[in-house]
Amino acid sequence: MKVGLVAHAGREASLQAAGDAARTLADLDVEVVATAGDADDDPRIEGVTSVPADSFADGLDIAICFGGDGTFLRAAHLCRDPQVPVLGVNLGRLGFLAEVELDDVGPALRAVAEGRWKLEPRATIEVEVTGPDGQQLGSGWALNEVAVEKxxxxxxxxxxxxxxxxxxxxxxxxxxxxxxxxxxxxxxxxAGGPIVSPHLSAVLVVPVAPHSLFDRTFVAAPHETVRVDLLPDQAVALVSCDGREPVAAGPGSYVTARGDGRPVQLARVGVTDFPTLVRRKFGLR
Structure with a gap:
């Protein structure tokens, strides 16, 4: 068994929780590697061998991340293509992607060491940004969303x-x-969009602060192509996937997105269903 750890390098609590988990996993005869951050001078997880991001997923059975949804998204971008499952430990605020709360880490790590997890595939959006001359400006994919912003x-x-x-x-x-x-x-x-069960195959098109009478979300099928044309005579827009590095797109450019991209494999060790998760996160009664 080989486990990879991803921690929020800017939060001491995340690094500490990851270090504690590494020691627990080592006691359970599990090999552990880590990548804590993108920069060479980022703080590392104590006692764990750090590997470069581009080789992090090599040989992993599962990755465990410690932080909020942003940390989970980083782990997902490291693990999607090699199809390594990702388990999230929530140290953020809401944390819809991270299943395990900090108080439940011990049982979760034992389940991992024993290979007791279930896979929950989550579809991704494939994105291309094309300039007015037809030249590709960028491409990528998103687990959460693609944002086109002024x-x-x-x-x-x-x-x-x-x-x-x-x-x-x-x-x-x-x-x-x-x-x-x-x-x-x-x-x-x-932005006012609906809460959608992650088990539903759908793509949401949500305007942010639209200046029109029509301000509703459109729900498309995953195989339908959503194309966003940036009209002439305006400023450059920024296109980003899951809040990662943005691509500048000028007037006349367009963005295409399809929701049938290769899935991210979420690892689940508990039985919390999505409605229960939403109720807990928002304090609903």
Whole structure:
């Protein structure tokens, strides 16, 4: 058994929890490696061999991350393509992606050491950004959402939104979010989008502060292509996947997104269902 640890390098509590987990796993005869951060001078997890990000997933049976949903997303981007399952320990605020709370780490680590976890595949969005001359400006994928955002505070972002080649709406807004069902409880929720069960195959198109009478979320099928055209005579927009490095897209550029990308494999060691999770996170009765 080989386990990889990912911790939020800027939070001492995350590094400490990861170090404690590493010692527990070592006592259970589990090999442990880690990657704590992207920079060479990032703090490391005490007593654990650190490996470069591009080789982190090599030979892993499972990855465990310590932090909030941002840390989970980083682990997911390290582990999606090699199909290494990811288990999250929540040290953030809401933490919809991270299943395990800090008080429950001990039993979760024993379950991992014994190979007792279930896989829960979560679809991703494949994204391409194309310039007005047809040149590809960037590509990537998102587990939560793709965000197309304005760069000038005083001006709106003017967009034409197409669904599978058909113009759906002209959207003047601060931003536009294309989210998975998994990402419905992230940026899309804060913009007024619905909470969607992650077991539903769907893509949400959510305008952010739209300046129009129509401000509803459109729900597309995963195989339908969502295309966002950036209209002429406006400032450059920024396109980002899961809040990672943005791509600048000028007027005349367009973004295409499909929700049938290769899934991220979530590891589950408990039995908490999604409605219960939502109820607990929001304190519903």
């Amino acid at each position: 760069t000038e505070r005083q001006r709106l972002l003017l967009m034409d939104v197409h669904i599978d080649g058909t113009l759906f709406a002209k959207v003047p807004a601060d931003a536009l979010i294309v989210a998975t069902a998994t990402g419905s409880t992230a940026y899309a929720l804060s």
